[in-house]
Amino acid sequence: MRAKIDSGARSSALHVDAQWRFSEGGAPWVGFRLSPGAVGAGAVECLVPVHDERMVTDSGGNRGARVFVRTGLRLAGVEREIEINLADRRGMRFPMLLGRTAMARVFTVDPARSFLHGKAGPNSAAPAAPYSDIPTP
DSSP: OOEEEETTOSSEEEEOSEEEEEEETTEEEEEEEEOOSSTTSOOEEEEEEOOEEEEEEOTTSOEEEEEEEEEEEEETTEEEEEEEEEEOOTTSSOSEEEEHHHHTTTOOOOTTOOOTTOOOOTTTTSOOOOGGGSOOO
């Protein structure tokens, strides 16, 4: 999934088309639907425990409560668990925003470059090439 790397954002956000809350065994859960691929590729539904609910300020300065979940992130051959909030990012260029807490102590951002580890495609599950193997434009 394409993501905007945003070191100015504290938290990460994922666009969901719909979300709903429910309880499972007395604990809060959230269900959500997202379309991770190309237009018309189909939607995916997920059911996960709610990790937290916090106030978030968006880029327009608007504050609102958002649900946070824990999920796995695989980026540049590195896998780690991150927390991400579920948001309506309709109209945004990227369905996912990767904030600085998800990148902390693992990644360095080069704002002058893009797609350093390749673009997502049909074989995107394959390990990415190390930074040193990617030519400078």
